[in-house]
Amino acid sequence: MNREHLKDIVEEKLAAVEIVDIHTHLFPASFEGMLLWGIDEILTYHYLIAEYFRYSEMEYADFFRLPKSEQADLVWNTLFLERSPVSEAQRGVLTVLKRLGLDVGARSLNVYRDHFRSLTLEQHLDNVFKAAGVKEVVMTNDPFDPQERGIWKQGAAQDPRFKSSLRIDPLLLDYPQVVRTLQAEGYEVDADLGGNSAAEVCRFLEDWIKRIDALYLGASLPATFSAADASLSWRVLKECVLPVCREHGLPLALMLGVKRRVNSGLELAGDSVGKAEIGVVERLCAEYPANKFLVTMLSRENQHELAVTARKFRNLMIFGCWWFLNNPSLIEEITVMRLELLGLSFLPQHSDARVLEHLIYKWDHSRAVLGRVLLEKYEDLLTAGWNLTEEQIEADLGELLGGNFYRFLQA
Ligand code: FIX
Numbered sequence: 001m002n003r004e005h006l007k008d009i010v011e012e013k014l015a016a017v018e019i020v021d022i023h024t025h026l027f028p029a030s031f032e033g034m035l036l037w038g039i040d041e042i043l044t045y046h047y048l049i050a051e052y053f054r055y056s057e058m059e060y061a062d063f064f065r066l067p068k069s070e071q072a073d074l075v076w077n078t079l080f081l082e083r084s085p086v087s088e089a090q091r092g093v094l095t096v097l098k099r100l101g102l103d104v105g106a107r108s109l110n111v112y113r114d115h116f117r118s119l120t121l122e123q124h125l126d127n128v129f130k131a132a133g134v135k136e137v138v139m140t141n142d143p144f145d146p147q148e149r150g151i152w153k154q155g156a157a158q159d160p161r162f163k164s165s166l167r168i169d170p171l172l173l174d175y176p177q178v179v180r181t182l183q184a185e186g187y188e189v190d191a192d193l194g195g196n197s198a199a200e201v202c203r204f205l206e207d208w209i210k211r212i213d214a215l216y217l218g219a220s221l222p223a224t225f226s227a228a229d230a231s232l233s234w235r236v237l238k239e240c241v242l243p244v245c246r247e248h249g250l251p252l253a254l255m256l257g258v259k260r261r262v263n264s265g266l267e268l269a270g271d272s273v274g275k276a277e278i279g280v281v282e283r284l285c286a287e288y289p290a291n292k293f294l295v296t297m298l299s300r301e302n303q304h305e306l307a308v309t310a311r312k313f314r315n316l317m318i319f320g321c322w323w324f325l326n327n328p329s330l331i332e333e334i335t336v337m338r339l340e341l342l343g344l345s346f347l348p349q350h351s352d353a354r355v356l357e358h359l360i361y362k363w364d365h366s367r368a369v370l371g372r373v374l375l376e377k378y379e380d381l382l383t384a385g386w387n388l389t390e391e392q393i394e395a396d397l398g399e400l401l402g403g404n405f406y407r408f409l410q411a
């Protein structure tokens with residue numbers, strides 16, 4: 001295969017690969033009111049709200065009191081009409097509009113609104129999955145959210161494209177608070193994790209794993225999350241979460257390095273980043289070799305040590321360029337480094353889509369970076385005299401964008 005041909009093949013295979021998106025905040029249409037979609041949701045994504053307040057003097061609370069369409073008007077005027085939309089989140093809106101066949105040059109929010117109003121959700125879902133090249137997404141399913149609990153208990157219709165993951169942040173971060181919810185659901189737990197509590201927490205987790213058919217358990221944890229033995233968080237982890245994961249062969253996904261609400265007035269847009277402690281990951285992987293860990297870290301400063309740690313532990317699968325790292329320059333830097341340290345044994349990206357149409361821009365932009373980076377690596381192989389085949393390139397991409405995930409689940 002020559003260099004010209006190689007470029008075409010990488011592009012062709014990347015366009016054709018069907019992606020498994022291992023972390024999103026999306027839901028099927030049957031989850032009444034939980035799936036966000038449409039132009040007003042796209043414009044009020046918390047990434048864009050943070051950017052809106054770079055330019056606006058408005059009181060945060062006044063903004064959040066407005067109906068969503070008025071919030072969207074403000075974001076649109078400020079971030080798209082009054083200046084050029086060069087940030088990654090701004091560019092994402094343009095990619096979505098363009099890929100949905102709308103006239104980006106028209107700059108008419110009302111035309112875009114009319115378009116979304118004319119769609120049926122079911123048809124639109126099919127179109128978005130197709131445009132994004134996504135086969136399956138993993139949801140973030142929160143058993144502590146009353147709305148979601150109700151939906152699962154009623155038994156909403158399933159959509160095979162939507163897989164489940166059990167999100168357990170409050171259990172690890174605020175156990176005394178969740179005790180009341182657990183008690184109200186019939187689990188005999190006390191606030192100190194005494195008596196039969198650990199067994200009851202395990203029962204709670206197992207009931208939910210079964211109810212939602214979870215592919216993994218997950219939590220996003222603060223930069224300060226430490227392995228201090230005596231803490232209640234660590235006890236819940238050791239006595240409940242890890243044994244249940246082990247028992248069911250499920251990975252625990254740890255998303256490390258968030259600083260929640262550094263500016264609480266901004267609500268979801270007020271979360272930030274801190275460098276986390278890689279020692280927590282090393283210790284978990286070393287002390288619990290029969291457990292599997294899917295790990296992503298939010299801080300750029302953690303990326304090198306995280307990739308090195310994955311070289312040391314086969315029960316560690318690193319994934320994604322999360323949130324503030326989901327920018328082309330950083331995805332490129334991180335993906336090159338991971339390829340050089342780990343070969344193809346990682347999951348380069350997840351979308352973290354909160355709004356359905358995010359699937360389109362997040363994957364379009366990441367796919368382009370991945371293509372550039374891989375092409376360079378394949379060119380190096382040609383230079384070294386290695387023979388590349390179309391089949392092998394297709395297989396490599398399949399591993400990176402889905403195969404590695406399922407292989408890790410089965411390991
Ligand atoms: O904790 C998480 O799953 C984060 O991804 C979100 O909470 C965050 O708000 C987000 O949307 C990042 O992309």
Ligand code: ZN
Nearest residue numbers: 023024025352
């Ligand atoms: Zn997320």
